[in-house]
Amino acid sequence: MSWRSMDTQSLNKGESLELVLTNESAVHRHFVQQEGSRLRLFLVNLSTPVDADITIEQLGPHCVSEVYALCLGRGDESSRIATHMRHLATDGESRQLIKFVLQDKAKGEFLGELLIAKDSQRVDATQTNRNLLLSPTADMRTRPQLEIYADDVKAGHGASTGQLDEQAVFYMQQRGIGYNDARRMLIAAFLKDVLAEMTDSRQQEQLLNAIDSVIEQVQ
Amino acid sequence: MSELIVIKDLHASVAGKEILKGLNLTIGTGEVHAIMGPNGAGKSTLSAVLTGNPQYEVTGGEVWLRGKNLLAMPPEQRAREGVFLSFQYPVEIPGVSMVNFMRTAVNERRQYQGLPALSASEFLRLMREKRKLVQITDKMQGRSVNEGFSGGEKKKNEIFQMAMLEPCFSILDETDSGLDIDALRIVSEGVNRLRTADNAFMVITHYQRLLDYIVPDYVHVLADGRIVKTGDKTLALELEEHGYAEFE
Known part of the structure; x- marks a missing residue:
């Protein structure tokens, strides 16, 4: 699916938007940001597998985009999260933190496209993907794709997949x-x-509690 | 004095290599026993085996804690029975706050003892009281377990946890390693104030220095997986002077 067929949402100059999407099975969103706008997106899938394609385009300078996603997979569920972060203007910031916890035979896939266009100087972009496999049959694939055409930028990415720290246990x-x-x-x-950066503390509290109750069932 | 822990002919291996080769040791209440010995003698293996670390395999022998078969218990049950290990390398646990961690640990122990859980305010009062013992700051308490703590802070935090859990048998595994003299004094004084007629300590150390502060009743030399010599505190001074060459 190309982004053109997705729901498109525009953030006007200086506008701020915080969006929390909980347990949606299909997320196909396209955000267009004008100068100085701030987008903060939370994707929380604790009980439903997700297929997500999220495209964010910074068209004006000084935009901030944040994507925080967590996905808990069990049984033979399969989840996929793809982000397409496109810095098309100067002085932008983006932060992505994507986490999967997979048990049983669950599968997870993260595709992280990060584009910093030729004249988009002074962009500061980070993309972090951390995954926890709770069983030897769970499977995680990670594909970071960084395309950086400007020279005065900071772009960091990190991906790691591991098991629970047995020494800590x-x-x-x-x-x-x-x-x-x-x-x-x-x-x-x-x-x-x-969920640390969530502004709505009531919703944050509800989701933290939801995590606790879903974790109760983890073996 | 009564027998607190009895170790009989203990054999253990790690990754298929035998490290403990028939270790015998009895520790009574109110006693402090120092375990000294060359590197690789099995000092840390002994602490790991007594606490049930799954990386170590017991291949023979028995350990009795107040008449109960310690080796038959999972690690958490040994802890609830009052066995405590001050880790040589305390583990960092990102995202788990000291308060949440300690409250869970204290209440698990209380439940095991048939006591009601502490309320939030009772618990915080207890934490405030105990952290004075090793001069732990408010700030440390608000952080994730051991995360970003200095070496000295980690060791103080171990003794703080010991104070919170009031174990009957505490193992200090190289607690002196990486401590400067001030931290060593704070940690040692904390331990000394936790000594009672009903509990006991096993102090594992390579150096005599710690034993100037935590004075042992017995000093044992552990070499090649067995206790090969036992004496009083003067044995530690002898070892300091002559080294372990005669045992290697």
Whole structure:
């Protein structure tokens, strides 16, 4: 699907938008940002697999775009998140933090396209993808794609996929915390970090509680 | 004094290599035992095996804590029975706050003992009281467990957790490593104030220095997986002077 067929949303000069999408199975969104606008998007999938294509275009200078996504996959679910972050103007910022936690035979895929166009100087862009595999049969694929044509920019990206830190689990057990509780505390901590920047504290609280209750079922 | 922990003919291996080769040791209440020895003798293996670290395999022997079979328990149950390890390398746990971590640990222990959970205000009062013991600041307490702590802060934090959990048997695994003299004094004084007639300490150290502050009743030399010599605190001074050459 090309971005032209997606829902397009424009942010006018100086406008701010914080959007929280919870447990939507298909997210095909296109955002166009004018000068000085701020977009902050949260994608939270705790109980529904997601297929997401998110395109953000910074058309004016001094825009800020943030994407925070967390996806918990179980059974034989398959989730995919693709972001297309396009810096087409100067002095823009973008931050992306994408996390998957996969158990059983769940599959996850992250595609992160980051474009900084030729004259888009002084852009500061970061893209971070961290994934936790809770079973040996879970599968995660990550494809960061950075295309940077301007020279005076900062662009950082990092991707890592790993298992729970068994040393941390043992440390917690040594203090009397049960094995499964220790694992759940670590998984919850891993996920909750994605919601740290949410402005709406009531919604944040609800989602943190939702994480706790869904983690209860993790084996 | 009564027998607190009895270790009989303990054998253990890691990654298929035998490290402990028939270790015997009995520790009574109110006692401090120092375990000294050359690198690779099995000092850290002993602490790992007593606390149930899954990376180590017990291949023989018995360990009894107040008459209960310690080796049959999972690590968390050993902790709830009152076994505490001050880790040589405390683990950083990003995203888990000290408060949440300690409250969970303290209440698990209380539940095991048949005591009601502490309320939020009771718990915070307890934390305030105990952190004075090792001069832990408010700021440290608000952070994630050990995350970004200096070496000295991590060791103080171990002793703080010991104070919170009130174990009956504490193992200090190279607690002196990486500590400057001020931190060493604070940590040692904290430990000394936690000594009672009912608990006991196993102090694992390579150097005599720590034992100037935490004075042991017994000093054991661990070499090649066994206790090969036992004495009083003067043995530590001898070892400091002559090294471990005769045991290697």
